[in-house]
Amino acid sequence: MNQNTLIGLPNIRLTSTCDLVAAGFLARYSGKTRESYQVSLRILWQWCNSVGLEVLDAKRPHLELFLRYLEEGRGNQPVTVAHHASIVKCFYRFAEIDGYMEKDPAAHLRVPRVYIDESKTLGLERAELGALIQTARASHPTDGALVALLGMMGLRVSEACAVQVEDYQLIERGHRVLKMVGKGGKPATMPIPVQVLRMLDAAAGDRASGPLLLRQSNGQAMNRKAAALAITRLCKKAGITQKITPHGLRHSYVTACLDAGVPLRDVQIAARHSDPRITARYDRARHNHDRHANHTLAAFLAGAA
Structure with a gap:
């Protein structure tokens, strides 16, 4: 073949x-x-x-x-x-x-188990995310818009790079909204907070159409690689030592929503998670050290040790 x-x-x-x-x-x-x-x-x-x-x-x-x-x-x-x-x-x-095989040969195929360290799904803490947003906003309008879309709107990096200026010009129910096509070709409409809107408008400048995020080096539309390099550069400038990818900012968005008291179901909808268990993983991870049984046991044994 x-x-x-x-x-x-x-x-x-x-x-x-x-x-x-x-x-x-x-x-x-x-x-x-x-x-x-x-x-x-x-x-x-x-x-x-x-x-x-x-x-x-x-x-x-x-x-x-x-x-x-x-x-x-x-x-x-x-x-x-x-x-x-x-x-x-x-x-x-x-x-x-489809009738091309009488029996599925992979039905009982042994698949390796993959274990997820939930502590690694947290991303940045509140103070770190705030510092990164301030650094990006002061660095360049495109940097500010990129971090806002990832860390304050929860977009995936491919979705952020695909945003066009005309995609966020509509008003629905009194809110400026971003219309986009997300993972799996699913359309989504998201309200834009005022703080984010200001950063998007700054990145668009006088343009009424075309890609919102443009690379500073050549003015071409930003891609995944350029976005990753920008996030690395901004994290270093903000004094963030841990390695953060663009998707790590999406993690930060979900965790920040939960820390802000947003109900789990609403976070799932905002993050566009198809399975609520994905969102619940973040909820468990953000408290897995604070509520760990080791703390309770240590206190229990303190009087006897």
Whole structure:
């Protein structure tokens, strides 16, 4: 099978059954999700070719060996193996649903368990986030708008980079709002606080359309890499020693909302988390040291020690 068939949907040879199944599967997704799924399928295709196996002829033992190849042959970490495995399982599930296989060979596939250290999902504390916002605002209008969108609106970095000046000019129910398309192609409308609006207007200047965030070096639209470099630079300037990524500011946004007393359900809606358990993870993490059983035990034993 030609490896180039999985580079993009237009290049898939629909005369091949395997490629037709892949095309139908990938057509369900778009953007970064599709690109990520293409990578996983391409790796599966390459491995099957290397062992002389047709993708749709795979059995569970074959796929177990494929995961072992990811771990030992490619040196992937458990989180990466679990990521590829979840996509492979989804692919074969739809192959069975569409009638290309009698039985899903990945139904009982062993997937590595991935454990999340919830203490690492907190991001910046209130004082640190405030210092970063002040530093960004004083640095440059684009810096201020970037930090405001990430840390005060909770946008993902790709969403922030995609904001156009015209996207936040509408008024709904007395509020200026930002209209955008988020993860998974889901549309979202978000009210803009006055403090954030001022920073967005400063970044837009006299422009009435086009990308809101422009790189200071060349005036081109900001991308994920440029945003990450800007956040690193601003954190250093603000005296923040821990490593913070753009997504770390989204973490900071969620934690700050919870610390401000916003109900968990409202935070889930604001952050656009599809699963309330994701938001609850932040709620547990922000108090997991303060309410840890070790403190209670130490106090209990204090009189006897």
